[in-house]
Amino acid sequence: xxxxxxxxxxxxxxxxxxxxxxxxxxxxxxxxxxxxxxxxxxxxxxxxxxxxxxxxxxxxxxxxxxxxxxxxxxxxxxxxxxxxxxxxxxxxxxxxxxxxxxxxxxxxxxxxxxxxxxxxxxxxxxxxxxxxxxxxxxxxxxxxxxxxxxxxxxxxxxxxxxxxxxxxxxxxxxxxxxxxxxxxxxxxxxxxxxxxxxxxxxxxxxxxxxxxxxxxxxxxxxxxxxxxxxxxxxxxxxxxxxxxxxxxxxxxxxxxxxxxxxxxxxxxxxxxxxxxxxxxxxxxxxxxxxxxxxxxxxxxxxxxxxxxxxxxxxxxxxxxxxxxxxxxxxxxxxxxxxxxxxxxxxxxxxxxxxxxxxxxxxxxxxxxxxxxxxxxxxxxxxxxxxxxxxxxxxxxxxxxxxxxxxxxxxxxxxxxxxxxxxxxxxxxxxxxxxxxxxxxxxxxxxxxxxxxxxxxxxxxxxxxxxxxxxxxxxxxxxxxxxx
Numbered sequence: 001x002x003x004x005x006x007x008x009x010x011x012x013x014x015x016x017x018x019x020x021x022x023x024x025x026x027x028x029x030x031x032x033x034x035x036x037x038x039x040x041x042x043x044x045x046x047x048x049x050x051x052x053x054x055x056x057x058x059x060x061x062x063x064x065x066x067x068x069x070x071x072x073x074x075x076x077x078x079x080x081x082x083x084x085x086x087x088x089x090x091x092x093x094x095x096x097x098x099x100x101x102x103x104x105x106x107x108x109x110x111x112x113x114x115x116x117x118x119x120x121x122x123x124x125x126x127x128x129x130x131x132x133x134x135x136x137x138x139x140x141x142x143x144x145x146x147x148x149x150x151x152x153x154x155x156x157x158x159x160x161x162x163x164x165x166x167x168x169x170x171x172x173x174x175x176x177x178x179x180x181x182x183x184x185x186x187x188x189x190x191x192x193x194x195x196x197x198x199x200x201x202x203x204x205x206x207x208x209x210x211x212x213x214x215x216x217x218x219x220x221x222x223x224x225x226x227x228x229x230x231x232x233x234x235x236x237x238x239x240x241x242x243x244x245x246x247x248x249x250x251x252x253x254x255x256x257x258x259x260x261x262x263x264x265x266x267x268x269x270x271x272x273x274x275x276x277x278x279x280x281x282x283x284x285x286x287x288x289x290x291x292x293x294x295x296x297x298x299x300x301x302x303x304x305x306x307x308x309x310x311x312x313x314x315x316x317x318x319x320x321x322x323x324x325x326x327x328x329x330x331x332x333x334x335x336x337x338x339x340x341x342x343x344x345x346x347x348x349x350x351x352x353x354x355x356x357x358x359x360x361x362x363x364x365x366x367x368x369x370x371x372x373x374x375x376x377x378x379x380x381x382x383x384x385x386x387x388x389x390x391x392x393x394x395x396x397x398x399x400x401x402x403x404x405x406x407x408x409x410x411x412x413x414x415x416x417x418x419x420x421x422x423x424x425x426x427x428x429x430x431x432x433x434x435x436x437x438x439x440x441x442x443x444x445x446x447x448x449x450x451x452x453x454x455x456x457x458x459x460x461x462x463x464x465x466x467x468x469x470x471x472x473x474x475x476x477x478x479x480x481x482x483x
Contacts, residue, residue: 049114049125055424057382058111058129059396060098061389061416062087063375067100068414069111069129072387072398072421075410079129081109086373089418093146093166095425099153100131101141106153108134108169113424124424134174136162143189147235147243150177150192159185161200163192166426180218189233193243197221199256201230201247211247213256224261227254234278234285236310244310246285248274253287255310262313269293273306275326282335283311284351288326301325301368305339307351318354320347325368327378327418330386332401338386340379342366346388348404358404362397363390375417382421391415 056073066082067089081100088101098109110132114125139157146152146166153162159182168175180198182188186208188201196216201208208230213222227249236244241258252266253273273287289306301323307316322341330338336357337349344365348358363377375391386399394412399405 049127052124052126055113055115055124055126057385057421057423058113059387060089060109060111060129060420060422061412061414062089062100062418063414063416067098067109067131068416070410070412072385072408072410075396075412077413078112081129081131083131087418088141089420090144091146091420091422092144092169093151093164093426094169095423097132097166097169098420098422099144099151101138101144104137104139104141104157106136106138106141106144108132108174110169111422113422114170115424132169132172134169134172136174138162142187143233145189145191145233147192148194152190152192152198154188154190155185156187157185159183159188161190161198163190163198187231189231189247191233191235191243191245194238195242199233199243199245203230209249211254211256211261213259222256222260224254224263226251226261226263229272229274231272231274232276232287234276234287235280236278236285237281237283244283246276246278246287246308246310248272248276248287250293253285253306253308253315255308255313257310257313264308264313264315266315273308275329276308277329277331277337279331279335279351282331282351284309284335284337286329286331286337286339286351287315288324288329289317299368299370301342303341305329305337307337307349307354316354318349323368325376326372327376330379330381332381332386333384334402336401338379338381338401340377340388342368346379346386346399348401360399360404360406362388362399362406363395364393366390366392373417375415378417378419380419380421383423387419387421389416389419391417 056071059070059072061068068080069078071078083102085103090099092099092108096111096113100107100109110130112127112129116123136153138155142154142156144153151164151166161180163178165175165177182202184204186203186205190198190200193199198214200212202210202212209228210225211227211230212220215221229250230247232248234246238244239258245256247254250272252271253264255262270293272290276285276287278285285308287306287308289304290300290302292300303321303323304317304319320341322343324339324341328340332338335351337351339347344361344363346360346362349356366377369376377390379386379388384401386401388397396410396412397406398408400407
């Protein structure tokens with residue numbers, strides 16, 4: 001089933017009893033009434049915005065009771081929203097909004113960073129973060145996947161897929177482009193393709209092994225049934241033929257490339273890489289590497305990672321010598337493979353060779369919790385910086401990926417279990433300086449190289465301290481979902 005939404009229409013909004021803004025917010029887009037044609041909040045008035053010389057990334061933390069946003073320059077609390085249930089976060093696709101999954105819905109959270117292009121330069125504005133009323137009903141909300149110029153929202157409880165235009169969010173419009181659904185509800189994922197098509201999983205609550213590619217008219221153009229337990233996805237460097245997508249299976253990953261599916265060969269009968277991270281300029285996908293079909297105690301704690309080469313559907317296995325978990329993986333600005341391990345180190349590797357570039361001490365030693373919902377060290381990468389969180393210590397450390405240097409440490413006001421960082425722009429459009437002084441009146445910073453940012457004077461104490469991107473299930477039943 002595939003339905004193109006020709007005219008944008010109102011979507012289901014959450015009841016006021018489920019989501020409520022805290023008193024620390026002022027005027028916000030979340031206060032506006034839903035429009036009849038956009039189903040969302042109006043953009044904040046210009047009077048509520050302040051023009052600044054550069055944008056400082058904003059750190060969004062999910063924790064018990066809601067979401068809190070911090071300024072990465074000094075750790076100041078900029079805003080908060082109260083939410084019921086277990087809260088999960090994903091990028092919305094525009095570099096400004098975060099998709100918040102909770103209570104059977106996916107709602108957009110405006111982090112308040114605005115970059116407006118004017119000819120050959122940008123003007124930057126900031127406003128208070130706010131939870132908007134741009135929301136989609138999503139029983140057991142699952143993966144949120146931005147790719148190209150669209151973002152796919154998946155509801156595990158119904159199999160419903162909602163495709164949106166993330167650039168519409170700044171105008172107070174959810175930007176619904178298309179609604180479709182899988183044949184049956186299941187813990188699945190959908191990826192928008194650059195040619196207007198859609199890659200999606202098929203399965204049931206009991207089993208899932210099928211991945212399909214649909215063209216813009218909904219016709220199946222490629223399919224594989226050789227992906228048992230399909231989970232997770234990552235986009236790699238595209239080819240002349242189009243998108244390259246890797247997906248995790250329980251018998252080795254599968255790669256969609258040049259219009260066909262290619263199976264990654266493995267040793268043995270079982271190998272799961274259900275958590276994957278890609279980079280648009282790298283043909284290599286970083287993935288976890290699990291080889292125990294029935295691990296003792298129900299949790300496998302691997303020390304090896306997989307570097308999947310999408311060019312020939314091969315993989316290189318690298319043993320880090322220390323355990324990690326599903327929140328441990330991310331990619332650097334030049335495609336570096338980042339893995340946060342339980343020995344307290346941030347490992348930064350060359351994805352092509354597997355060579356260790358930097359080993360950065362960032363936390364004390366830690367152990368993966370028995371329940372995936374519990375807080376443990378994690379990270380997000382934005383504008384060349386790895387933002388590493390130690391929830392137990394309520395500390396966040398900022399590491400320059402290129403140099404491996406720790407340049408700032410922040411105290412956290414909450415104990416977070418998830419993190420997203422926004423810069424105000426979608427990846428690749430221009431660069432913003434982490435920790436930039438927002439009072440700087442010079443607005444010509446676009447395109448600055450991160451290596452030129454002076455971190456002198458930042459607090460270096462504690463230099464001795466993971467959608468994805470797991471699915472945002474909003475506290476739904478994850479029984480049987482191995483992270």
